[in-house]
Amino acid sequence: MKKLLAIALIGLIGVGGVLAIPNDKIIIGFNNGSTTVDFLRQVGESMERAADKAGVKLIVAESNFDVEKILPNVDNMLLQGAQIIVDFNVNAQVGGSLVDYCGAKGVKVIGIDVMYTGAKGDQAWFFGANNPMAGEVAGRGLAKAIKAKWASKVDYLLLFYNSENGDLVKKRLSGMYDGIKAAGGITLDAKNVQYIDMGGGGSDTTMAANQKMTDWLTAHPTLHRIAVGTVNTETGQGVFSAVQAANRDKDVLLATNNNGMQTLAAFAQGDNCWLGGTAYYPTQYGDYIIPLAIDIINGKKPAKIQTMKHEFLTRAEIQKIKDENK
Numbered sequence: 001m002k003k004l005l006a007i008a009l010i011g012l013i014g015v016g017g018v019l020a021i022p023n024d025k026i027i028i029g030f031n032n033g034s035t036t037v038d039f040l041r042q043v044g045e046s047m048e049r050a051a052d053k054a055g056v057k058l059i060v061a062e063s064n065f066d067v068e069k070i071l072p073n074v075d076n077m078l079l080q081g082a083q084i085i086v087d088f089n090v091n092a093q094v095g096g097s098l099v100d101y102c103g104a105k106g107v108k109v110i111g112i113d114v115m116y117t118g119a120k121g122d123q124a125w126f127f128g129a130n131n132p133m134a135g136e137v138a139g140r141g142l143a144k145a146i147k148a149k150w151a152s153k154v155d156y157l158l159l160f161y162n163s164e165n166g167d168l169v170k171k172r173l174s175g176m177y178d179g180i181k182a183a184g185g186i187t188l189d190a191k192n193v194q195y196i197d198m199g200g201g202g203s204d205t206t207m208a209a210n211q212k213m214t215d216w217l218t219a220h221p222t223l224h225r226i227a228v229g230t231v232n233t234e235t236g237q238g239v240f241s242a243v244q245a246a247n248r249d250k251d252v253l254l255a256t257n258n259n260g261m262q263t264l265a266a267f268a269q270g271d272n273c274w275l276g277g278t279a280y281y282p283t284q285y286g287d288y289i290i291p292l293a294i295d296i297i298n299g300k301k302p303a304k305i306q307t308m309k310h311e312f313l314t315r316a317e318i319q320k321i322k323d324e325n326k
Contacts (some may be wrong), residue, residue: 001302005301012050016153017116019264020298020308021083021297021298023054023056023294024055024057025049025054025228026056026057026083026293026294026297027055027056027057027058027059027066027081027082027083027091028051028056028058028059028082028083028084028086028290028293028297029059029061029074029077029078029080029082029084029085029086029089030044030047030058030059030060030061030086031061031063031064031070031073031074031077031085031086031087031088031186032044032060032061032062032088033062033063033064033065033088033089033090034062034063034064034065034308035062035178036064036304037234038093038233038260038261038262038325039232039233039258039260039280039282040088040282042245042282042283042285042324042325043088043112043282043283043285044060044088044287045283046282046285046287047060047285047286047289047290048060048282048286049247049286050287050289050290050291051286051288051290053290054290054291054294056290056294058295059077059080059082061073061074061076061077063089065088065089065091067091067094067129070087070089070091070098071092071098071101072284073086074098074101074102074207078102078105078107081169082107083107084107084108084109084110084293084296084297085098085102085107085108085109085110086109086110086112086289086293087109087110087111087112087116087124087269088111088112090112090113090114090154090162090163090164090165090169091114092114092115092116092117092164092167093142093164093166093168095109095111095114095115095116095124096116096117096118096119096128097118097119098116098123098124099116099117099118099122099123100118100119100120103118108124108125108127108296109125110125110288110289110292110293110296111125111126111127111128112123112127112128112285113127113128113165113169113323114128114165114166114169115125115166115168115305119126120161123304124248125134125292125302125304125305125306126168126304126305126306127141127285127288127289127292127306127307128274128280128285128307128308128309129169129172129257129280129307129308129310130233130307130308130309130310131168131169131170131171131172131175132171132172132175132183133171133175133176133307133310134172134175134257134258134278134280134310135171135172135175135176135178135179135229135278136175136178136179136182136220136310137175137179137278137310137311138172138175138176138179138182138255138256138257138278138312139175139176139177139178139179139180139181139182139229139240139255140179140180140182140183140276140312141178141179141255141275141276141277141278141312141314142176142179142180142227142229142255142275143180143183143185144300145184145255145275146175146180146184146225146227146253146254147186148185149253150225150245150253150320151264152185152186152187153187153218153225154186154188154192154225154226154227155192155223155224155225155226156166156192156193156220156225156226156227157176157177157180157188157192157193157194157195157227157228157229158194158196158213158226158227158228158229159173159174159177159193159195159196159228159230160173160196160198160200160209160212160213160228160229160230160231160239160250160320161173161195161196161197161204161231162197162198162200162231162235163199164198164199164200165231166191169231170231172229172231172257173195173229173231175286176229176255177193180227184263186300195232196212196216198212198235199203199207204264205231205234205235205236205238206230206234206235206237206241207238208238209230209234209235209236209237209238209239209242210238210239210241210243211238213228213238213239213240213242213243214246217242217243217246217248223251223252224250225251226251226253227252227255228252228253228254228255229254229255229256229257230254230255230256230257231257232258232260233256233258233260233261233262233263233277234255234256234257234260234262234276235275236254236256236262236263236266237262237265237266239254240254240262240273240274243273244272249272249273250273250274253273253275254273254274254275255275255276255277255278255312256274256276256277256278257277257278257280258277258278258279258280258282259276259277259278259279259280259313259324259325260319260325261325262319263269263276263277263321264318264322264325267315267318274301275314276313276314276315276317276321277312277313278310278312278313279306279309279310279311279313279320279321279324280310281324282324283310283324284308285308288306288308291304
């Protein structure tokens with residue numbers, strides 16, 4: 001009997017001799033930005049599926065990208081016993097405050113797709129895109145089309161980003177430039193690479209991108225080889241709508257980070273400037289984040305930065321995009 005008890009205890013002992021918490025006693029708080037955004041909705045659904053599979057309790061809140069709701073949401077989850085907070089509000093500044101606030105209460109934080117750093121330099125765990133790699137993959141996709149359609153010539157590269165997301169996410173866009181350069185054979189002077197900031201990363205990004213792209217096209221009526229990279233598909237939708245409204249489809253090649261329903265809607269309109277995007281597989285996020293949260297709660301020390309693998313998907317891989325957006 002004593003031997004059996006010893007074996008059972010060994011199975012429960014975690015790192016450093018700490019008794020592991022059974023999964024049915026683990027509570028994870030998940031603070032989502034807005035389920036009106038397909039990507040965030042898909043991540044949320046994957047979190048719920050993975051939590052059910054692991055047998056842990058998942059408390060879910062939603063801020064609708066209202067910064068005034070983020071902290072109260074976290075407070076409410078902590079009052080319900082959350083042992084770790086997973087945040088997907090893609091706001092680096094507020095995320096840094098969460099690291100400090102939760103840290104003072106002995107609670108760890110995982111930030112999704114944005115790096116959260118507290119005022120004293122403490123960092124949350126990060127899970128999400130390998131931003132430089134994702135951008136480079138998209139840049140190589142753009143380069144392939146530039147070579148095929150424009151004989152390796154390009155007038156401008158426009159890179160749409162949200163400063164609110166922080167510097168790490170911006171690397172998706174600088175990575176696109178790197179990818180084009182790495183592909184070789186394309187001359188693109190740095191002075192013809194323009195970063196366009198939409199400010200916030202919330203639900204207004206489509207309208208902001210639409211207006212800024214409309215203004216840019218109006219100011220440059222004689223340019224006919226304009227490559228565009230965007231931080232996400234919502235931004236891509238805004239750019240695409242502006243291009244179509246201006247009747248400038250033949251002047252533009254567009255690549256996005258991620259592929260969503262917006263991608264499929266553009267493809268359904270026939271051959272046009274929307275090439276495709278780097279795959280992020282949001283429906284798989286929970287499969288990685290829930291085990292990561294369990295490890296952290298149990299005192300393990302997983303790597304602070306954990307990322308997805310990426311590939312560029314076009315019309316030729318449309319079934320993969322459809323499968324990801326069911």
